[in-house]
Amino acid sequence: MNQTATNPFLSQAWIRENIFLGKSIGEYIRSLFTPFNFVAALIILGGLPLIAIRYATGLGFVTNSSNDFPWGLYLGWGLFGGVPLSSTGFIMASTVYLFGMKQYHSLVRPAVLTGFVGYFFAVVFLLVDLGKPWHLPYPMILSFGTSSVLFLVAWHVALYLSTQFVEFCPAIFEWMNADTFRRWAVRVTIGATIFGVILSTLHQSALGAMFLVMPAKVHPLWYTPYIPLLFFVSSIYSGLSMIILESTLIRRFLPSRMAEENKRKLDGLTLGLGKGAALTGLTYFALKWTALAHGNDWGYLGTGYGAWFLFEVFGLVLTPCILFTIGVRQAKVTFVRVAAALTVVGILANRITVALVAYNWRLPHEFPGWKEIWVVATIVTIEILVYRWVVNRLPVHMEHPAYASEHVAAAGHLAGSFGPAPVAATVEAMAPLNPPL
Amino acid sequence: MKENRRTFLTWLAGSTGALCFRAKADDLSAVGDFQGYPDRVGMLVDLSACVGCRRCEAACKQVNGLPPVSVPLGDKSVFDQVRRTDENNWTVVNRFIPGPGATAVYAKKQCMHCNEPACAAVCPVKAFVKTELGPVVYHPELCMGCRYCMAACPFGIPAFEYHSANPKVTKCVFCNDRIKQGLLPGCTAACPTNAITFGKRSDLIRQAQQKILQKPGEYQDHIYGVAEAGGTSWMYISKVPFDELGFSMDLGNKAMATYSYGFLSMVSAVFMVWPAFLGGFYLFSKSREQQATEPTGPDANKQGDAR
Incomplete structure (x- = not known):
C-alpha cells in the first residue's frame, strides 16, 4: 500500500490527492484552462440558459417537435440512441464474468462506467424532454401502466442504472479507501452481471418494441415485427464499438490514466472486440434483410426512403463490418477503430431514423432547430466532462495501487472462483491474444 | 456435495423470487381479445x-x-x-x-x-x-x-x-x-x-x-x-x-395495443430463462477454468463439483 491509499476518506490529504489530483486549489484551477475546456465551457454556457428558459416557458422553446412529431432529438439521440451506445457494461461484464474470457478484464470497468454514465445521461435527456419531469418516478410508485412497453423501459432503466452503479462500486470504494465496502461490492458481481444482462436484453429490445404499436405510422422499411430483435442485436455491436472508441480515446488523451500493461494489451484486445463486432454486425445486416423479406416491402426500395434505407444498411452497417473484418484479418487496428466510429454513427442514424424520419412518414418533416441541437450538444459535453472527471480520479483503466498486488487473484475472485486462485489460467488468459480468425 | 446443494438451493430460491416478482408486476389481464365494454x-x-x-x-x-x-x-x-x-x-x-x-x-x-x-x-x-x-x-x-x-x-x-x-x-x-x-x-x-x-x-x-x-x-x-x-x-x-x-x-x-402483446408476454420468460442460461454459461466457463488449472488434480471430487 502506498501513501495515497492510507489517507482516510474526506481527510484534507485525501481531498487534495483524490479530488484536486494532488495539486493545490490554485494550481488545479490554472490547470483547467485548456482549449478543450474553453470550447466545452462555451457550449455549456450557451446551453444552460436555453434549458432554464425551457423549464420556465415550456418544451416548445427548445424543440421543433410538434403534435405530429412528438419525439425529437432529445429522445431520438438521447434515449433511443444513447441507450444502445451504453450497452457496453452488460456486454463486457458478461464476456468476462459469465463467458470466462478473462483477457478482457481490464475493459470491464471502463465499459461499466461508460454504460452507467450513458444511462444516467439518457435519464437527463428524458428530464429535458418530459413535459412534467417531476412525475418521472410515477411509474415506479404511483400508477402502473403495465400494458405499456415504456413502463418496462422506465423500470428497467431505473433498475439497470442502479445495477451498474453497484457494478462500479468497487472502483468508487477503492477511491474512497473503503476496503470493507469494496469487498462486499465485489461479492455481488456475478448476480449483478446476470441481472444486468436480463434487464439489458429486455429494455434494449423494448426500445424497438415501443414502435410495434405504430404499424400505420412508421415507414414499412423500418416497421417490422423484428424491430425488438433488430434493436437488441445492434445494441451488441454498438456497445463493442463504444468500448473500442472509449479505450482508444483514453489511451490517446489521458495516457497517464491507463496502466502501461493495459496500453500494451489494448491493440490485441481491440482486434478481439472488432471480431465480435464484425460477427454481430453481419448478423444484424442479415436480420435487416430478413425483416424486409418477411414484410415483403421490396417495392419501397425504389423510393427516397428506400435510398436512405440502402445507405443505412450498406453504408453504415455493411461497410463497418467489412472494415472490422479487414482490420481483424490483417491485424490493422486502425481499420477496427474507424469501423467502430462508423458503427456509432450508424446506430445514431438508425435510431433517429426510426423515431423521427421514418415516423409519420406520410407527413412533411421539420428539421430540428438550432436550440434543440445546442441543448443536445450541451448535455453531451457535460457527459464527456463527467466521464473525464471520473477517469481522472478513479481507477478505471488501471488497478488501484492498494489492490495491484492482488491483481491476478482478484480477477479470479471476481469471476467467482472460490477454490484456489486459478493463477495459471488467468496468467495464460492475460497473454496477448492469438491472431484472431 | 454440501456446497453443491447449497448453490442449487440458492439458485432455486433466486429464480422463484424473480418469478413471483414478475408474476405480480405483469398485468396478465391486459393480454386477451378485448371486445369492448358492452353498453358503451x-x-x-x-x-x-x-x-x-x-x-x-x-x-x-x-x-x-x-x-x-x-x-x-x-x-x-x-x-x-x-x-x-x-x-x-x-x-x-x-x-x-x-x-x-x-x-x-x-x-x-x-x-x-x-x-x-x-x-x-x-x-x-x-x-x-x-x-x-x-x-x-x-x-x-x-x-x-x-x-x-x-x-x-x-x-x-x-x-x-x-x-x-x-x-x-x-x-x-x-x-x-x-x-x-x-x-x-x-x-x-x-x-x-x-x-x-x-x-x-x-x-x-x-x-x-x-x-x-x-x-x-x-x-x-x-x-x-x-x-x-x-x-x-x-x-x-x-x-x-x-x-x-x-x-x-x-x-x-x-387494436394497435395488440401489436406489442407478443413482446410483453416474452418479458417474464426472459426473466426465467436467462438466469438458467447465463448461469449455465458461467458454471461451464468456471469448470473449464478449474480443469485447466488442475488437470490431474488429486481431488477428483472437486472437479465433479465444478461441473
Whole structure:
C-alpha cells in the first residue's frame, strides 16, 4: 500500500490527492484552462440558459417537435440512441464474468462506467424532454401502466442504472479507501452481471418494441415485427464499438490514466472486440434483410426512403463490418477503430431514423432547430466532462495501487472462483491474444 | 456435495423470487381479445349531413373552457388547409372536394374513443383510461408528458401544450362529465343538421346499417369505426369514399395495443430463462477454468463439483 491509499476518506490529504489530483486549489484551477475546456465551457454556457428558459416557458422553446412529431432529438439521440451506445457494461461484464474470457478484464470497468454514465445521461435527456419531469418516478410508485412497453423501459432503466452503479462500486470504494465496502461490492458481481444482462436484453429490445404499436405510422422499411430483435442485436455491436472508441480515446488523451500493461494489451484486445463486432454486425445486416423479406416491402426500395434505407444498411452497417473484418484479418487496428466510429454513427442514424424520419412518414418533416441541437450538444459535453472527471480520479483503466498486488487473484475472485486462485489460467488468459480468425 | 446443494438451493430460491416478482408486476389481464365494454356509448356522424358550419367547434371550445375560435364561423378561408386537432381545438371540421367540380364534403375530426385505445395501452402511468361508459378520459395529475400517446395514436389526435411549463396532453374527452349528467356532448347539442347522433354504440351500428340499406347505392357500404383499429366509439357513414375524405384506410382491424402483446408476454420468460442460461454459461466457463488449472488434480471430487 502506498501513501495515497492510507489517507482516510474526506481527510484534507485525501481531498487534495483524490479530488484536486494532488495539486493545490490554485494550481488545479490554472490547470483547467485548456482549449478543450474553453470550447466545452462555451457550449455549456450557451446551453444552460436555453434549458432554464425551457423549464420556465415550456418544451416548445427548445424543440421543433410538434403534435405530429412528438419525439425529437432529445429522445431520438438521447434515449433511443444513447441507450444502445451504453450497452457496453452488460456486454463486457458478461464476456468476462459469465463467458470466462478473462483477457478482457481490464475493459470491464471502463465499459461499466461508460454504460452507467450513458444511462444516467439518457435519464437527463428524458428530464429535458418530459413535459412534467417531476412525475418521472410515477411509474415506479404511483400508477402502473403495465400494458405499456415504456413502463418496462422506465423500470428497467431505473433498475439497470442502479445495477451498474453497484457494478462500479468497487472502483468508487477503492477511491474512497473503503476496503470493507469494496469487498462486499465485489461479492455481488456475478448476480449483478446476470441481472444486468436480463434487464439489458429486455429494455434494449423494448426500445424497438415501443414502435410495434405504430404499424400505420412508421415507414414499412423500418416497421417490422423484428424491430425488438433488430434493436437488441445492434445494441451488441454498438456497445463493442463504444468500448473500442472509449479505450482508444483514453489511451490517446489521458495516457497517464491507463496502466502501461493495459496500453500494451489494448491493440490485441481491440482486434478481439472488432471480431465480435464484425460477427454481430453481419448478423444484424442479415436480420435487416430478413425483416424486409418477411414484410415483403421490396417495392419501397425504389423510393427516397428506400435510398436512405440502402445507405443505412450498406453504408453504415455493411461497410463497418467489412472494415472490422479487414482490420481483424490483417491485424490493422486502425481499420477496427474507424469501423467502430462508423458503427456509432450508424446506430445514431438508425435510431433517429426510426423515431423521427421514418415516423409519420406520410407527413412533411421539420428539421430540428438550432436550440434543440445546442441543448443536445450541451448535455453531451457535460457527459464527456463527467466521464473525464471520473477517469481522472478513479481507477478505471488501471488497478488501484492498494489492490495491484492482488491483481491476478482478484480477477479470479471476481469471476467467482472460490477454490484456489486459478493463477495459471488467468496468467495464460492475460497473454496477448492469438491472431484472431 | 454440501456446497453443491447449497448453490442449487440458492439458485432455486433466486429464480422463484424473480418469478413471483414478475408474476405480480405483469398485468396478465391486459393480454386477451378485448371486445369492448358492452353498453358503451358512441357517436354516429353522417358526413352527408354535415354542412361545415363549425358550430360543433365553437360549442366544444365553450363547454371545455378553451379559447374561442380564431377564424369566425362564417369564414370559409379556414378550410383552405386541412387542420388537425391541437391543444386549443379538440375538434376541427375539414373540407374535402372529391374530384373536380364535386360538392364539398365536410368531415369533423376529434378523438375516436377507441374500444381498446393505443394511447391508454402505451401510457406508462395510466393517465389515459377507457371508461366502461365509453369515453377515453385523461388524468393530468398522473401524466408525465412523455407523449407516447401522441406517437402511438393511429388517428393523430392527442396534442401537447408545448408552450406551458406545466403542460397537459389534450384531446376530446367525449364531454364525459356532461354525458354522465345525462346531457349531450357539446358538439352534438350544437349541430343544426343532426349530422351527429349520440347513443349506445350497438344501437348506432344498427341505425347506420339501416340508413345504408334504406337508400341503396347512395351511401358507401362501410361504417368507418366499427372495425378500424379494433373499433372506435365514434363512427362515420358517408356517400363519398372515405379515403377521399382524409380517413386512414390502412389501420387494419386490430387494436394497435395488440401489436406489442407478443413482446410483453416474452418479458417474464426472459426473466426465467436467462438466469438458467447465463448461469449455465458461467458454471461451464468456471469448470473449464478449474480443469485447466488442475488437470490431474488429486481431488477428483472437486472437479465433479465444478461441473
